[in-house]
Amino acid sequence: MPDLTPNLRDIGGLPAAGGRATATGRVLRSAVPRAGDLAPDGIAWPPSLVIDLRSSTELAEAHPLSAAGARIVNVPLLAALRPGVAPVDTLTLLYRLVLDTAADELVRLVDEIAHEPGPTLVHCAAGKDRTGISIALLLRLVGVSGDDVLHDYNLTEHARHEIDARLRPSSAGPPPAHTYPPGFAHVSPEAIESVLEVWDGHGDGVEGWFVEAGGSSTSVDQLRRTLLA
Template structure:
């Protein structure tokens, strides 16, 4: 039975800097899409750009949206959790690993989104943790308040059952890929994302200062705002 991609939503419509709103139709977020997913109503599909945040061990084939014409960029945010490395003990620890080890990928993600004239889809496996951090960074860089960022993150709670069905292989399937994603983290943790926001806000010049220290630039932030704000 076909279905739409789980946890798919537009991040647009949220209040941002200077009384402006995040534009709709610019950035979508979701769990991993499948080749036979039906086209979602109300969204530009296929997206022009797909940013896949999964590691190489999580996929054995080309991206399902490449055949549909999307440009796919892989920016793994959990490459540090390679086989043989002890898994994170909590989502809070997992999120901190992303900040500590994947800042260059987050900087590149901002650049890709800021330069894309069409619609961008950002996803990982569940569209919750790695995607949640990436979306939070985009939203904070364009001036979306913390409570709005956390509200967007919490919306994944309504999709957990669909995500579970998407990620659980059928009993008849071949052995699944060896995932680097730790098991037992199938819940939403606003506290974990709040700790990420604390790191950004505690930096000199806030999230913009963190982004520049990680290798980004003020020009990239300005371009992101021109791209994302209506």
């Protein structure tokens, strides 16, 4: 029987700048999907664009949604964690590593989503850490409050059983390419708050951070046209 993609949800309906709200059917977030996965009622599926945040060592030969006609774009956010590099031991340090080493990839993610006319799925392995940072950036750039970003991030806690089942090795198939380091399976509000603090601490706010990372205000304006109702 087909499974539901774990941790799948639409980020629409969140209050944003100027009394507007994020549009439904524009951006989805989830754990890694499988071919044949179903989506809950009300979710636009399959997406027209998939942003896969996993590193090359986690990727199979073909993305499971490519056969459904989705355009697949790989935006690896943890390429810095290659063999021989000292590992980080907290999620806060992991999230800050993404900002320090993959800001250009986050810019590319925003540019892709800003110009995509159809629904976009953003996912990594669990849909928690790399996906959490990416979604937080999208939401803050369109004026969603830090409190609402944190609330959306924390919703992943309710999907931990399904995520663990998806990532757990099984004798019925090949082992998953991604496993959690010890202590990393939990949701960490402190970690995502540390990311928000970096963006909000920039002299020109999150948009200033984005532009300094190589993005443009034009891209932010287009993202707002795409993502806001």
